[in-house]
Amino acid sequence: MKAMILAAGRGERMRPLTDHTPKPLLPAGGKRLIEYHLERLAAAGFREVVINLAHLGGQIRNHLGDGGRYGLAVAYSQEPEGALETGGGIFNALPLLGDAPFLVVNGDVWCDYPFGGMDEPRGLAHLVLIDNPEHNPKGDFALENGMVKSDGESKLTFSGIGLYRPELFAGCQPGPFPLAPLLRAAMARGEVSGEHYSGQWLDIGTPQRLEALNQALMERKI
Secondary structure (H helix, E strand, O other): OEEEEEOOOOOHHHOOHHHOOOHHHOEEOOEEHHHHHHHHHHHOOOOEEEEEEOOOHHHHHHHHOOOHHHOOEEEEEEOOOOOOHHHHHHHHHHHHHOOOOEEEEEOOEEEOOOHHHOOOOOOOEEEEEEOOOOOOOOOOEEEEOOEEEOOOOOEEEEEEEEEEOHHHHOOOOOOOOOOHHHHHHHHHOOOEEEEEEOOOEEEOOOHHHHHHHHHHHHOOOO
């Protein structure tokens, strides 16, 4: 199975840190954010990773190279400046991802999720959901009997980690578009499974959260 790391975003909430450095290359605990994903993916048995690039993407390509020093083969999916949003970015990378199900993880999260434990999705997608953080108290989706639904009595937050079949993007056209409408349509058809993960997970969306992660890593609290 191949994996994709979403790394093309502008990182507006991270400014001014991202004015000259792409968010995936911001340091925390002595490493770049994206390196934590690469190391965990390699440890889980992944060997091929696709990374999409837009804002200052050349820096990511130059820093990571072909991925060999992480035990991976890294390919890059170049996007126009301004990026293609999550759905458009994945769709643009499908020629590199192939015909089999693939893993996608947001480049701006830090987690200890064991990527190696994921099986192929039963339907078109399988999402990892987590307890709602302070910045998203109402959650995103409901999880009932292993299936993800748009609405429900108790919602959880989408972690940014998911398994997708290429068929989820059938009928899509090149250009920017979000992922959520595709997922909600598949949920309505009962084609999205999910799981609740209660381990370590942080959305590194602001300079304050980045500093909190850095301190926790340096003090070995996570």
